[in-house]
Amino acid sequence: MNDDQLLLLVIKNLKEIKKDGLRHIIEELQPYDIAQLYLDLPEKHRHKFLLSLNSRDIAMLLQELESDVQLDILHKLGVEKSSQVMDIMQTDDLADLLGELSVEKIEGFLAMMKKEESQTVQDFMRYAPDTAGGIMxxxxxxxxxxxxxxxxxxxxxxxxxxxxxxxxxxxxxxxxxxxxxxxxxxxxxxxxxxxxxxxxxxxxxxxxxxxxxxxxxxxxxxxxxxxxxxxxxxxxxxxxxxxxxxxxxxxxxxxEDIEKFSASGHSIDFQTSAFTASFRRLPWLILLLFIGLISGSIISGFEDTLAQVVSLAFFMPMIAGMTGNTGTQSLAVVIRGLVVNDIDRKTTFKLVLRELGVGCIIGVVCGALISIIAYLWQGDPVLGLVVGSSLFLTLIIGTLAGTIIPLILYRFNVDPAVASGPLITTLNDVFSLTVYFTLATIFITRLM
Amino acid sequence: MNDDQLLLLVIKNLKEIKKDGLRHIIEELQPYDIAQLYLDLPEKHRHKFLLSLNSRDIAMLLQELESDVQLDILHKLGVEKSSQVMDIMQTDDLADLLGELSVEKIEGFLAMMKKEESQTVQDFMRYAPDTAGGIMxxxxxxxxxxxxxxxxxxxxxxxxxxxxxxxxxxxxxxxxxxxxxxxxxxxxxxxxxxxxxxxxxxxxxxxxxxxxxxxxxxxxxxxxxxxxxxxxxxxxxxxxxxxxxxxxxxxxxxxEDIEKFSASGHSIDFQTSAFTASFRRLPWLILLLFIGLISGSIISGFEDTLAQVVSLAFFMPMIAGMTGNTGTQSLAVVIRGLVVNDIDRKTTFKLVLRELGVGCIIGVVCGALISIIAYLWQGDPVLGLVVGSSLFLTLIIGTLAGTIIPLILYRFNVDPAVASGPLITTLNDVFSLTVYFTLATIFITRLM
CATH class of the missing domain: 3.10.580.10 (CBS-domain)
Structure with a gap:
């Protein structure tokens, strides 16, 4: 029997007020299935469905649902029946549920509950939700x-x-x-x-x-x-x-790691409204906008160089992008590694040394490659050399930035995933453009 | 008793050949603890330690270790004792372990094992490792x-x-x-x-x-x-x-999601050598290097515009960066959402519409902000307008790219996380620079 057939059967039993038939169906279902069934039921049948469940079933059902549906069910049940259900619920789930309510409502429910259960849940509500106490x-x-x-x-x-x-x-x-x-x-x-x-x-x-x-x-x-x-x-x-x-x-x-990693802001899911999602994402974007302007002001400091050799601009996105990309890669390795490894001074040192090695190797490979391409494209060997050696240096810097920044945050007890991909990328823009234009300015007479 | 004290006590018992004392310690330890103890033991004590364990303890120990240490232990034990241990091991772990060995070695061990166990493990080795059969x-x-x-x-x-x-x-x-x-x-x-x-x-x-x-x-x-x-x-x-x-x-x-998301290549951990890590990361970087060159060739197509108004270059990193960042944010929302949601046509449509809304909102806010900043900085209202309206458009494009690309991949049964942050960022460079320079070229006479 698939989900749709099950739903139809339940509705049929509800309409014909066949309590036994319904009980028989529900007894064979897992809590998750009962919850899905409830969500699939048309609103008009939901109340009758709840009436056909015993307190234990409702307690199990509640534990599988999102808080807005939970609150709707409590409302449908009324305070007295709700309190009976709450007596049976897992204390941690109940504490979470009550946490969503106003103080008066909480007190109303607690007053109707068994005294010992009520005391326990009040104790549980004192623990921070992301600790052992919060999930026990x-x-x-x-x-x-x-x-x-x-x-x-x-x-x-x-x-x-x-x-x-x-x-x-x-x-x-x-x-x-x-x-x-x-x-x-x-x-x-x-x-x-x-x-x-x-x-x-x-x-x-x-x-x-x-x-x-x-x-x-x-x-x-x-x-x-x-x-x-x-x-x-x-x-x-x-x-x-x-x-x-x-x-x-x-x-x-x-x-959460991917959330922070992408600086996408706290809890945006498919149901979040466009306004809420925008305002959760904007703080990061505005911060990154200002860091992006730092890159701009660096370039403006090299305005003369750029005005003399406009083709320098052609390689800007590639150099900045590559530095950001290698930084993001290193960042991912560090963040994943911190989940499973205990970090001491020796591990840190070894890791930074390894990433320095990685930076050098990819720097040599990509730097040589782009030197040849730049030379063939623009027909200028000095330009090729400037672009290639810039990329070599910035890949080393980018790799190290992606490694060291999260490690420093970790040492100071800041979640290293705060150093999100976008942040590392934007910072690496600043580093890489500085290196690129400095080198170009040094060789400016040869480039013209 | 902490780990160091435990280690010293075990070494003392090993030296004094106190089998009973050792047994007493080991009985109170969890498999993970025995494995840590084994790894902490100096090499010279390890053989003696293994001899003091029974086959059941060794089987538990093996299941907690990485394959290179497992193989070393099998070598120390010899084929006969190893086969006894293998008879006791969980079939899925044993299948994984044998998968690391050469065909002759596997056959050697299987021949020494109990017939039924040997048959079962051969059956298990046929299942793909990332399926129910592979982990059962x-x-x-x-x-x-x-x-x-x-x-x-x-x-x-x-x-x-x-x-x-x-x-x-x-x-x-x-x-x-x-x-x-x-x-x-x-x-x-x-x-x-x-x-x-x-x-x-x-x-x-x-x-x-x-x-x-x-x-x-x-x-x-x-x-x-x-x-x-x-x-x-x-x-x-x-x-x-x-x-x-x-x-x-x-x-x-x-x-794996973070790995793909950051394009950091398959399984790089803190122990991977610099050479291996580099060569796992390079394919992505080289691909991104070439996409970065596409951005360069777009700019080169607008060389005249840029030569006439060099200050356009100041805003390039910011516009390209912001477009990449918003794309990465959308990508993260989609990838996380796909883990928990079933996607049908309606959900897809709603999601794309939502992200279009997000793109418009953040586009208006960031676009207005940068217009004012650009005007104040460069003293040119037309430049402010060009930069601001470019950012408005590119933020919408970037947001949609970060949403639609992974959804299309998902529809064609490609893992959407393949559309990594770096890839979206680099593609968005191409889109955003095209928009920016096209707008600038249209308004070029007003900008000069």
Whole structure:
């Protein structure tokens, strides 16, 4: 059955008020599918569809939707039913959702929720969204050090419906401190009368609640975990981050890197309006416009040279462009490298040296090539020499600029992707034109 | 205990040949940690360290290492021990490892391995590395439709040590076809005498063995699965892809996008030599050099105009640069959007229209700004008008080029990221200089 057939079947069941038929369909669907179904439903059927779902289904549905649709659903449900749904939602998703509402609305919902859930979500709303605390959930299973395997399995059973993952059980001591972890696999292979303390893994890898989400993602990736425990400064367990949230983080961060890399401004997607998109892109463009004028003023400083040999202008776009391009290439290598490598003085030194080598090699190749082309085109060997040696020098400068600028930003704890491709390109315009016209001015008598 | 202390302790145990002490340390470590430890060990201790590991530890260690270190370890172990380790390794990792070896070596190892493992890995080596088949493992647990829950748990126990994930049990009919899935959670909550067929989930979401790995990653992300089953054309279960492999895929693809976006060439990392890096980057640079020369030949076509008003050259870098920058921004929006959106005719049309709007808005703002600046700087209102209206037009062209070129590539099934930032930038040089000098030539009598 494809999506359209499914949609028609659901509408048919809604029209005929066949609750059982509908339940049967929904039970076989994944949360993502239910969300797609809801979005595909005509507006007039949506309310009836929501009524046919139980609170648990609605909680799952909400977690798959964008915030504007979420808010619309809460509105349709009313405060009382919404609060019931919120009691069931994952705390991290709920905290995000509430973050979209006005203070009065938040208070309205919190007042209707169960007291403990309401308290937890308020705690969660205090964590920065891009930290471990911001993406963690509190739906984990914890056990005591003195439990037997049989007791642990009992606890697991009673929490199985609620917990986000039941793959790991976290072992806490009397003070709530995290002292061990037991996987479901360990439980399965142990004897029922074994003590948890005997079969648990003592060297628990955990993260601090304020750790950057990218760091958390790297740890989960490194260790192939399904979830990682989050602790506070006293090593008390406060939540877990699960692998599905980490995939979202990785995708998000990759997008942000391309966003910054292209200086395309914060979060423009296919739905953003032309006005919003323009005003997000303009700050960068205006900055780059002024840097572009610096290039212009450099050329104006060499006005006499240019007036005497106008053909110098023919090679300007090529030289400036090539310097920008090699800078962008180096920038990409550095930014990608910083994601996976730890950078120390030695690595930095080696990398800069390598890129110097790269600059020299491509400088020699491209410089020689353009010398010959310029000579053949304009019939002037000195012009060929000036253009070629300029390109040689600017390719070295451009390559190093694309390497060193992001490294310096990184050292000063600025995100190196701020040194976007356009910025490097525009800066390299300035460098390359200076070199080109300086060389041309030196050889001006030979060029005329 | 930090990494250095751990290393010293391990070396101490190795020197004193304390096998038990060593075992005790290793048991508490994650595979990634064992691999880091191995890499940090001085060469002279490595052989002894390997001898103290059992085949299972070595198999885990190998899976965390780069292929050159893997091959070195196989060499140290000898063919017989290596084959024992290979029997235990994940089939997908083993297939990758063997892919690095010469045909004779592969045959040598395969001959020493268990027959069934050897057959499986040969099957796996036939799948393309960037498909579901290339990243799947055969270490899953399958059960029959007629099993009871108790029988399923028994099977799970006996496979718990071997399986990559024991979160899902896949239900096969008599012909090996995938007909259902049961999660460990379901088993935990069911009664021991229940039939698997009663508690299983019938609507199994699976992927075809030749599906692109990026598509597989998107499905796992969408459904928040721990693993997804892989089937062949007859719907026979042939393997599973687990979420940890998917994270690696997502990271890899994000890197590739930035790689292509910056035209920085295939896989250059911090370890690549300067020569290799140069020769991977050169093809793009040489292509861009020739496109840059097209810009030059356009300017040479307007040599007279330029000779008469040299100050036109002052604004060349700014106009060309800005056009390139807005193109890069649009390109990034499109490339990011294509990762998450399905593109149909309507979406395409809306997107192009939106970007046309963006081009007009930023064109008006930047065009007006530069008109005033150019007038104030050069004291010529006509020059201000020519520069401003050129920038207005070229920003619209640049924005549309950055949008339409990747969309056309996508429609013709070419990866849109091939339209890298440097390529768009260089093409936009050509467009913008043509517009600028054409306008200037039209107004030449007023400019002099």
């Amino acid at each position: 959930t509190n739906r984990y299973v914890w056990i005591r050090l003195y439990y037997t395997v049989a007791q642990a399995i009992e606890k697991l059973k009673s929490f199985a419906n609620m917990a986000e993952t039941i793959y790991y059980l976290y072992v806490l001591d009397e003070g709530g401190k995290l002292v061990g972890v037991v996987s479901y696999r360990d439980l399965l292979l142990a004897n029922h009368q074994d003590k948890v303390s005997e079969i648990m893994f003592n060297r628990v890898i955990s993260v601090q609640v304020d750790m950057d989400q990218e760091e958390v993602a790297r740890l989960i990736q490194r260790y192939d975990f399904i979830a990682i425990p989050v602790v506070n400064e006293e090593n008390n367990l406060v939540g877990i981050v699960t692998v599905d949230d980490v995939i979202d983080v990785v995708m998000e961060e990759a997008n | 493992t055969n270490r899953y647990v399958w059960i029959r439709l007629y099993y009871t829950v108790a029988q399923a748990i028994e099977k799970l126990k006996s496979f718990a040590n071997m399986a990559e994930t024991i979160y899902y049990l896949y239900v096969l009919d008599e012909g090996g076809k995938l007909v259902g899935v049961v999660s460990y959670r379901d088993l935990l909550l069911a009664n021991h005498q229940d039939k698997v067929s009663e508690i299983m989930f019938n609507r199994v979401i699976s992927v075809q063995v030749d599906m692109d790995q990026e598509e597989v990653a998107r499905l796992i992300q969408r459904y928040d699965f721990i693993a997804i089953p892989v089937v062949n054309e007859e719907n026979n279960l042939v393997g599973i892809v687990t979420v940890d492999d998917v994270i690696d895929v997502v990271m890899e693809e994000a890197n």
